[in-house]
Amino acid sequence: MSQHINKIQQAIVVGHHKEIEALVQSALDDEIAPELIVNAAMIPGMDAVGQKFSTGEIFVPEMLASAVTMNKGLDLLKPILQQGNSETKGTIIVCTVKGDLHDIGKNLVVMMLEGAGFEVIDMGVDINVENLIDKVKEIKPDVLGLSALLTTTLPEMAKVIESLKAHRVRDQVKVMIGGAPVDEAFSEKIGADAYGKDAAEAVQIARQLIAG
Amino acid sequence: MNSAGYQLFMSAMFKGQKGERPPTGTPTSIACHDLMDATGVSFPDAHLNASAMAELALGGHEIIGFDTVMPEFSVDQEVAALGADVDWGDRNMMPDTKSFLYEDFSDIAIPDNFMEEPSMRVLLDALTILRRHVGGSAAVIGKAMGPWTLSYHMAGTQNFLLQIGLGETDKVRKMVEQLMPVTIASVNAQFQAGADVVVVADHATGNLISPIHYAELLLPYHKELTRQIDGPTILHVCGNCTDRLHHFCEAGFNAYHFEWQVDAREAVEIVADKMVLIGNVNNPQVLLQGTPEDVYNQARYAIDAGVEIIGPECAIPLKTPLENLKAIVAAVQEGY
Ligand code: B12
Ligand SMILES: [Zn+2]
Numbered sequence: 001m002s003q004h005i006n007k008i009q010q011a012i013v014v015g016h017h018k019e020i021e022a023l024v025q026s027a028l029d030d031e032i033a034p035e036l037i038v039n040a041a042m043i044p045g046m047d048a049v050g051q052k053f054s055t056g057e058i059f060v061p062e063m064l065a066s067a068v069t070m071n072k073g074l075d076l077l078k079p080i081l082q083q084g085n086s087e088t089k090g091t092i093i094v095c096t097v098k099g100d101l102h103d104i105g106k107n108l109v110v111m112m113l114e115g116a117g118f119e120v121i122d123m124g125v126d127i128n129v130e131n132l133i134d135k136v137k138e139i140k141p142d143v144l145g146l147s148a149l150l151t152t153t154l155p156e157m158a159k160v161i162e163s164l165k166a167h168r169v170r171d172q173v174k175v176m177i178g179g180a181p182v183d184e185a186f187s188e189k190i191g192a193d194a195y196g197k198d199a200a201e202a203v204q205i206a207r208q209l210i211a212g
Numbered sequence: 213m214n215s216a217g218y219q220l221f222m223s224a225m226f227k228g229q230k231g232e233r234p235p236t237g238t239p240t241s242i243a244c245h246d247l248m249d250a251t252g253v254s255f256p257d258a259h260l261n262a263s264a265m266a267e268l269a270l271g272g273h274e275i276i277g278f279d280t281v282m283p284e285f286s287v288d289q290e291v292a293a294l295g296a297d298v299d300w301g302d303r304n305m306m307p308d309t310k311s312f313l314y315e316d317f318s319d320i321a322i323p324d325n326f327m328e329e330p331s332m333r334v335l336l337d338a339l340t341i342l343r344r345h346v347g348g349s350a351a352v353i354g355k356a357m358g359p360w361t362l363s364y365h366m367a368g369t370q371n372f373l374l375q376i377g378l379g380e381t382d383k384v385r386k387m388v389e390q391l392m393p394v395t396i397a398s399v400n401a402q403f404q405a406g407a408d409v410v411v412v413a414d415h416a417t418g419n420l421i422s423p424i425h426y427a428e429l430l431l432p433y434h435k436e437l438t439r440q441i442d443g444p445t446i447l448h449v450c451g452n453c454t455d456r457l458h459h460f461c462e463a464g465f466n467a468y469h470f471e472w473q474v475d476a477r478e479a480v481e482i483v484a485d486k487m488v489l490i491g492n493v494n495n496p497q498v499l500l501q502g503t504p505e506d507v508y509n510q511a512r513y514a515i516d517a518g519v520e521i522i523g524p525e526c527a528i529p530l531k532t533p534l535e536n537l538k539a540i541v542a543a544v545q546e547g548y
Contacts, residue, residue: 015377015378017378056418056455058422059418059420059421059422059425060373060377060419060420060421061373061374061375061376061377061420061421061422061425062377062422063377064370064373064374064377065374065377065378065379066377068374068377068378099304099305101308103370104369104370104373104420107370150529151495151496151500151529151531152304152305152529152530152531180419181496
């Protein structure tokens with residue numbers, strides 16, 4: 001069994017997207033539980049990818065390739081997992097704020113969160129406050145993740161938080177923020193719950209915020 | 213040597229004689245709300261109309277006091293000419309490319325007359341206007357996107373980067389190679405229109421790709437590019453590039469425009485006599501949110517480190533206050 005787990009984990013870490021399906025299939029054929037494949041191979045694999053990215057050992061292309069690999073493997077498992085309604089680790093809405101079209105960092109955050117077993121609703125880029133609030137009211141996520149890469153769109157993050165308050169939903173959702181120009185001080189200033197410097201940290205923060 | 217900004221800048225571009233003070237200059241956008249108000253020109257006019265473009269650029273010299281003028285405030289002039297759908301934005305929003313024409317990496321068709329398309333014509337005309345106004349007193353800088361940044365716009369950045377991750381390097385090379393003529397034509401036309409120097413912006417940054425991929429997939433094209441361009445060039449790659457500076461040195465550009473994230477002392481040590489350095493006052497924390505004193509301190513740090521030309525690290529944020537930009541000029545007035 002640990003053979004299969006190791007190989008799948010390894011394929012995700014190095015982004016062997018062409019091999020992953022065969023590896024997952026062979027694990028399933030040997031009756032390894034899909035939950036185990038996700039929790040013991042895939043999630044630790046993506047965690048390792050996040051760490052390597054944080055330390056500068058790998059860059060965006062490698063991380064994207066790992067995410068593609070993971071998703072291909074997950075596609076095989078999803079139909080089986082859904083039958084057994086395996087529990088999610090929490091629901092997270094993620095978007096890039098109004099006026100900002102940068103989404104590579106946000107997408108990496110989404111991929112890592114999905115890799116870590118969260119249910120993620122990715123609203124995309126350039127999302128205005130009203131739509132976001134509507135979505136929060138509709139989905140009632142545990143966490144809201146906001147991304148901004150432009151100094152001109154940073155104030156949008158503050159607007160989102162103010163608007164959550166105005167709509168009396170601020171206490172129902174934790175807000176985490178990130179993006180190159182964001183920092184801890186800014187996060188405190190606008191009253192966000194947490195700041196994450198990269199996609200690996202986004203996962204840790206989401207785990208902490210949801211654990212309470 | 214005469215201490216006119218033009219001479220100081222041009223001499224520094226060739227590591228020549230030093231004058232009374234270091235020159236100031238910025239090869240990337242100087243557009244900000246304060247300057248728009250002072251010149252009476254705003255976005256999107258400054259992207260679309262040659263005299264408005266020149267007027268705003270001129271403010272960088274006449275109002276702030278920089279020794280250079282550079283009229284291209286977006287990164288979209290070439291892609292617009294290649295047929296991409298560009299949203300030119302407004303006073304508060306920089307332009308953006310709305311469509312990716314070659315997401316499928318199919319063969320790229322470059323229109324024969326793309327230098328005559330409105331978005332390129334505007335830039336060339338603005339350079340000519342600027343030359344008439346400041347020729348001999350401030351250096352006129354042109355700006356072109358390199359084949360790597362053009363690829364981001366053609367395929368979509370994430371899609372392009374993913375192909376590298378998936379090992380599809382032939383696709384990547386082919387796209388870069390096909391876009392080389394665009395950069396070369398743009399640079400050469402800008403020299404002919406009146407630019408003294410042209411900056412090539414090509415975002416193979418540490419925030420996106422590894423130094424190994426720069427060396428393998430882009431450096432050979434940069435060498436070819438600089439072989440085919442006669443005039444003096446500046447390479448602009450923002451982000452933290454400390455790990456690839458030694459590669460940039462091989463590319464054949466005269467100068468490198470860099471960010472605060474790259475320590476000026478370290479940069480001077482690595483680059484040594486192989487390139488001139490331009491930069492590197494921090495934009496988001498210092499020029500935007502800092503005080504004139506913070507700006508002054510960073511500028512002096514760069515001067516003391518041996519950076520030849522002093523200016524912002526990249527296109528400045530739109531809300532940058534003029535007094536912070538003027539603090540760069542004040543810092544160089546004190547000389548070396
Ligand atoms: C790629 C890029 C683009 C691409 C974007 C493609 C895309 N689909 O995203 C294109 C070419 C379209 C683009 C356009 C523009 N860009 Co741009 N771009 C960049 C560049 C080179 C890299 C950004 C990036 O993807 N980094 C890699 C990712 C992985 O990092 P990241 O986004 O920071 O994300 C990580 C963390 O921050 C964190 N994170 C991110 N989000 C979140 C969210 C949460 C909740 C958490 C916890 C963590 C987290 O995790 C991520 C992964 O580890 C940077 C310069 C640079 N060197 O960084 C400029 C940069 C961001 N762009 C800039 C500018 C000015 C523009 C334009 C205005 C240019 C113009 N037209 O003149 C337009 C703006 C368009 C718009 N309205 O948004 C400036 C911003 C300056 C500023 N601070 O205001 C930069 C800094 C360049 C510069 N030095 O001037 N750009
Ligand atoms: Zn830049």
